[in-house]
Amino acid sequence: MSKLISRRELLKRAGVAGVAAVVPVTADKRPQQGPAFAAPQAAAAREPLEHLTAMESDVLEAIVARLIPSDARGPGAKEARAAHYIDRALGGALASSRTLYAAGLAAVEEVAQSFRGKAFKDLLPDEQDDILSRFDSGTVQGFADAAAFFAVVRAHTLQGTFCDPYYGGNAGFVGWDLIGYPGVRTLVTPDEQRLGADVPFNRKSAYDYEMFTKAVASAAPMGAITHGD
């Protein structure tokens, strides 16, 4: 039961962050300097970090904001709270990537400091992109895992932006809205599969459908361990 409550709480918070994310989109007309969007960072600051350090989190937040930037075409990975998703998952399904994140985020910060004399999060977007490109192409001196790290962060940023919001990413469904995914359904009609169909958006998590959250009571009689004696 406590799990259920915390899940709903999570979704509620995710929804709040999604609303907050609307603000920076309109603020996008400002000159490109400094941390572009204050509001989502403020939202993130209200969350505890579960696995990343504060410095690691700063770097990761800045990276995801460049991988899928918030721009004229809408909010991006920061607003989707992809970094929050990654932080949570590093203690669970993505735990095997924890050491790679430690090394990679430290490497990004080191490159920022040695090239620009500033924290990665405080660089201009173009400067950040330049550094990230070096990781993407694996041309970072002294860090052989640069390309592997970049690929992992990119894959996880996609997960955190486009996953079911239950996992703490895709806040406010900004990822699904971006690509026009009309959402999780349990029934799809023939009309909804026609070319040019106008399918209404269904802003739900899979786990808003109660059939997927209850205990499997029916498994007990069939699933009990018995032997053929």
Next chain:
Amino acid sequence: MATRLRETDVVIVGLGAVGGIAALPLTQAGLEVIGLEAGTWLTKRDFAPDELRNNYRGWPQSAQKANREIPTHRPTAASPPFPRLAIHPMMNAVGGTSLHYWAQSWRLNPWDFKVVSETKRRYGSARIPGGSTVEDWPFGYEELEPYYDKVEVEIGVSGAAGNVNGAVDRRGNVFEGPRRREYPMPPLRGTGFTDLMAAAARTLGWHPFPGPAAVNSRLYQNRSGCMYHGFCNRGGCHVDAKGSTAVTTIPKAQATGRLKVVTRAHVTTIDSDGDGRVTGVTYLVDGMEYQQPAKVVLLASYTYENVRVLLLSKSKAYPNGLSNNHGQVGRHYFSHNQTAGVSALFPWNTNSWYGLPAQGTAVDDWADDNFDHSALDFVGGGNLWVYSDRRPIAAASMSTFGKTGRSWGSEWKAFVKENADRTNTSYLQKTTLPYEANYLDLDPVVKDPLGFNVCRITAEYKENERKIALFIQDKMEQWYRAAGAVAVERAPVGPMGPSTHAYGGTRMGDNPQTNVVDRWGFSHEAANLGVLGASTMGTSGARNPTLTAQALAWRTADHLAKSFNAIARRRL
């Protein structure tokens, strides 16, 4: 020491797609059957529409027995191994991978049973590729037809017949072998996009048709029709519309009162006596060891595990592994070449956000020997399949067809926003032959947590498979262009690693020098040991193996039920 249990008539190792089928005719014939399954029961409540969990985290495979014994893979005996997969392609559960498979339920074409003789007859002996160990099946399509029919009715297959008793119907596959009757249900519906692809194929003079699926197109045997909600690909069905054995033959066999299902049972060895007959199986549950004596053992795990269990089951009568005194266990291995895919970009939304991988349009004109190979230099071909299946993480991970500089940033984001629903990737299953140099054995180094060596794949696609791949990619590109694609991208022929379409290793045939099991699926060496699954198949055709493996399982079980006294007591 193992707890010795009371003897049963038949023990089935693995209650998945094929073991779950065999249980029904055996119990209906009055035999007492114990089904040992490494997984647990899963029900529709377990099957949430959750892309991250199903498609990226491999639930529930990631926590399972199979996942602790993932085969290793090297292309040749002289090459170092590839990195091991993180998640086994198959899953353990009552119903096995039939819970989360695509449920495409094809019959093989008649040619697939006679690849050698038909190729020689039409193109001469030299056309059989050097190094291939391919043989004709010990029987033809017509022998398996009644069993295809039984399975189609029992699990519920939707489709459009292309040949009923010789009468060809262009709404179905005009190349298929004669069927005794229509499919139990009409085909799954088309989508706007798959209908458009079918029309494009017709403009090329091809013969498109809706593929067969073990998914209900309407209410069938008290199970719901399909909801087309988009999470069938590596997901179980939330309304039991998919005809996995967990919701069809297994509960029906249980209802006879003669099937006992034992879950979380990890079978380690099949036991045999000094005369070479099998006596039962040994398995573990939570570290406790049990010995289940049985008059007959049916090995029905998956190709890799079938081979591994045999090789691990050494005894005085079988010093090189059970039923391996002819050295054939693990030989004639091949996995379907599903690599070398083709993707397309369209200038309009395809509306493919929903549907299922079995909801699509097939073209069989370029499969098997359905076209003249006289001017070509290969054997076989490929089935072309386009379908409706898209989920958001995968959509956002799409190829940008070389149209963006980076795979991230604002330019990339703009492309994905515009094109996430404008791409399609075809599924191209292509003939793959067995070769002397492609085989399974035990990895000498890598072990599972119990200390047993895992299965090792030594295999790579050969010249014949590479030629087919290029030929089929040309056809697929032609089809996409005819439908209006503005860009087409081809993937290379990939490695031949652990596959959901793994064949051979315990091949079926009359000759014990080159085959592990006889024409009925029983060991040439241990007369009361049967083997079920695609590991008995000697050719792949150009289509999904499950229905054929299930028809073979029914046939083996039927034979066992009819000849039980002879098989259970027969001495070599």
